[in-house]
């Protein structure tokens with residue numbers, strides 16, 4: 001035998017999934033939402049998405065370079081972050097503000113904590129919140145959506161989001177199809193659900209988080225006297241439950257951890273919507289639960305096969 | 317004692333992965349290797365105490381003659397697999413890198429059977445255990461645990477179920493499958509012997525459902541008059557890796573869980589590999605000890621994949637040449653299966669008793685990307701059949717965090733490889749966990765040393 005053999009620890013077979021493949025699946029799942037955004041708010045949405053994605057990838061590349069770490073843009077996670085952030089913005093936001101959001105997401109939240117897998121809050125979500133706090137009026141200026149009911153218009157350039165609009169302004173159909181005010185990716189419920197189904201079929205996400213999140217939010221709505229279906233279809237609940245709360249890095253890896261996490265998200269979403277003066281509870285509730293993830297994981301270590309709880313004094 | 321029932325379908329087991337089966341050799345008749353010119357028999361071909369040579373350089377030995385043994389309880393004697401002269405006794409490197417003494421025998425090509433060989437007289441359980449010990453049998457499925465020790469069930473344990481392991485869940489390997497097709501009567505008569513002496517009334521043959529011909533063959537015999545009480549049944553189980561891991565197989569066949577740190581007997585089960593059980597039947601008939609075995613030679617670089625019956629101690633190179641040699645330069649050479657086997661530094665090693673396969677994998681099959689950062693996708697948790705948290709274990713091991721390793725039950729990891737297999741970031745989880753387990757054992761030894769006089 002001429003050449004040397006490769007020697008390593010078992011296993012010598014590996015599956016063919018990769019980080020890149022997973023991120024690609026997330027991008028594919030977000031495509032319907034991106035297309036819907038273009039239809040509903042015009043091609044400006046596409047420009048916004050392009051700006052965010054390009055900025056995120058560039059920032060990821062530059063910051064890795066400066067920190068002298070190996071390049072990671074190939075894993076496509078920066079593309080996902082850019083896409084998610086864009087979908088969480090109003091269509092006529094100043095591009096500079098959007099780029100500032102990218103800086104927060106990629107540099108401050110992600111890379112300063114060590115890059116993919118190390119951040120403890122969801123980068124796109126954290127960026128959205130920073131922008132919301134820093135530029136409240138720009139972040140809550142909602143351009144009219146294609147086919148939105150006339151009653152929703154506040155003036156020629158603004159319309160109300162379903163959460164602040166008077167009851168009866170929007171029908172369920174309006175919400176399903178995205179005929180309402182809101183950030184470009186959150187308005188159209190149908191495409192988000194479609195993306196979620198794709199992710200579950202591809203086994204990229206487990207259905208636990210979205211389902212439990214939505215179920216809890218519906219239950220809480222009932223309890224506090226809101227219309228559950230309306231609550232689920234409006235605002236960022238679907239986008240949050242399907243794409244933000246399921247972020248690997250910032251959600252628990254254990255099964256019961258996922259349940260607890262999602263219950264918390266659903267609970268706080270409705271509580272914030274009902275009892276705070278912020279109209280939107282999704283971002284804050286997910287962020288809050290992100291921070292609790294290490295605690296939740298500690299509390300939900302799965303029972304290993306053959307593990308029997310030892311009673312005191314039963315030691316052999 | 318409550319009446320034991322047979323499960324209609326296997327119990328649910330968690331985790332596991334769908335590794336490619338690649339059972340290319342399942343339908344090929346096994347071939348017999350011509351007697352090699354030289355064999356090397358290392359003194360440790362089993363778990364337990366190493367043997368001591370009982371022959372000197374220059375001695376003439378016959379096939380089946382015992383050439384090494386040990387008085388230790390956990391050990392298995394070694395027999396000459398060819399007739400000829402002891403050429404040297406020298407250190408060789410084992411697949412795991414350790415160096416042990418080995419007896420080299422130059423074959424005279426006669427394959428003269430030792431005159432001492434005669435079928436053992438077995439009238440009681442202790443006779444059976446002695447006979448099995450004398451036969452040199454170890455678990456032929458890969459682990460190499462001396463079978464006599466397994467049969468010697470401590471009196472405080474009650475074993476009511478014999479499970480025959482035919483899962484053969486590792487990709488490529490078909491040596492057990494061929495054993496059934498070629499020697500199904502030996503399998504059943506071995507089962508009957510063991511179950512009678514151990515007074516076991518429930519025998520479950522756990523076999524992956526990707527071997528319909530073997531299932532049929534076994535069923536035909538098990539349903540015939542050799543088993544009048546219908547105490548032997550075949551249970552097809554799902555064909556995912558690692559259904560053949562002892563603890564997982566016990567769960568699938570009986571629904572019982574082996575306690576952490578416990579043995580199958582703690583769950584009332586005795587698990588035996590199908591090759592081992594068939595060997596017992598043959599040994600009782602002929603008295604010829606374990607001197608040859610069937611192994612699968614396969615992999616992308618092998619010209620003619622097939623099962624070969626080889627004398628123990630044959631040089632691996634010779635086995636590979638016999639099946640047509642390499643068709644391309646292998647990237648990895650593996651002793652055992654691709655999920656748990658050991659990768660060899662070269663082909664100048666020798667076939668061991670517990671060696672069920674030799675695989676020459678191509679670069680395309682066995683090369684992966686460099687590991688990247690963990691994305692916390694949780695896929696390793698879902699894949700772990702022991703329901704552990706591989707990522708936490710690996711992290712704790714990398715930190716050297718003993719408490720973390722304990723908290724996440726590192727010792728319950730059986731190194732099956734499912735977590736590494738499934739990890740999208742291609743992290744070396746098993747490797748890290750192995751380091752972690754070694755750390756834990758070291759810490760334990762130190763703790764014992766520190767509290768001298770305390771109980772062990």
Ligand code: SF4
Pocket residue numbers: 253689690691692693694695696697706707738739740741742743745
């Ligand atoms: S499978 Fe790999 S990337 Fe996913 S959580 Fe486990 S170690 Fe991390």
Ligand code: SF4
Pocket residue numbers: 699700701702703704705706709728729730731732733734735736745746749
């Ligand atoms: S942690 Fe151990 S038992 Fe679990 S999948 Fe990994 S190697 Fe197998």
